[in-house]
Amino acid sequence: MDAASADGRRWIADRYAPAQENWVRLNMITSLTGSAVGPDGTSDTLTNRADRAILGVIRASADAIIVGAETVRAEGYLLPRRSRLAVITGSGDLAGHRLDPDPDGPDDQVLLVMPEGAEPPPAAHGVTVVPVAASEGRMSATGILSSLIERGLRHIVCEGGPTLAAQFAADDLIDEYCVTAAPHLVPTAGPFLPLRRPIDTWPAGVLVDDDGFSYLRLRRR
Ligand SMILES: NC(=O)c1ccc[n+]([C@@H]2O[C@H](COP(=O)([O-])OP(=O)(O)OC[C@H]3O[C@@H](n4cnc5c(N)ncnc54)[C@H](OP(=O)(O)O)[C@@H]3O)[C@@H](O)[C@H]2O)c1
Secondary structure (H helix, E strand, O other): OOOOOHHHHHHHHHHOOOOOOOEEEEEEEEEOOOOOOOOOOOHHHOOOHHHHHHHHHHHHOOOEEEEEHHHHHHHOOOOOOOOEEEEEOOOOOOOOOOOOOOOOOOOOOEEEEEEOOOOOOOOOOOEEEEEEOEEOOEEOHHHHHHHHHOOOOOEEEEOOOHHHHHHHHHOOOOOEEEEEEEOOOOOOOOOOOOOOOOOOEEEEEEEEOOOOOEEEEEEEO
16 A cells, blocks of 8 residues: 555555544654654654654544644644644743644644643734643643543544653553554664553554554553
């Protein structure tokens, strides 16, 4: 199947259809050594064409994409085409971002999920601040997710980075782990998903491509 063709996208979309109405996924890529980043310090040097096609399909089914502010700063994040982007931040600092809300679009194209009482950045069209209860500036992953569900967002995809993803995993909020294993042997500063306890999953799907990438869907048992 050619992942870049319309048929290929439909084929992938069938396999990646959300299994139920409320569905939380993690979508990340790791090197074989467990690194979330390639030599350039971002996931850009780990990914490939099929991985990007799968990312597109997963994003297309999502109501909201959740991402940590450090990823936005490191990768200069772009807005997803169809879904809301929820940026999790204590500081409100999104330096280097390439989020460019549509001036004719709704107010909540970007949801800045911030601790209650934290200083938000200057107001901008398309950006809505979502305050969440926090302790010492840290919101709980459960509180972050609830704030999105309360807004009617049901298909949620967490795209990392490792710090944020680990909190969602630790609170047992992830229904399906979509993990791309890229055939790269690169140095690792830390794992792409820093867990403190094992998580019991079963493989709902495995795809491989000609470049030696594999695409796992692991569901919480
Ligand atoms: N391989 C992949 O699939 C993948 C995916 C995404 C990112 N990445 C890579 O991962 C790296 C970034 O990951 P990271 O783990 O360093 O950071 P991250 O998880 O992207 O973001 C961490 C930041 O999110 C905010 N945050 C997270 N949890 C919070 C909480 N409970 N309460 C309040 N704020 C919270 C804080 O923002 P403030 O500092 O603004 O307060 C924190 O500094 C980048 O190099 C990126 O390229 C790889």
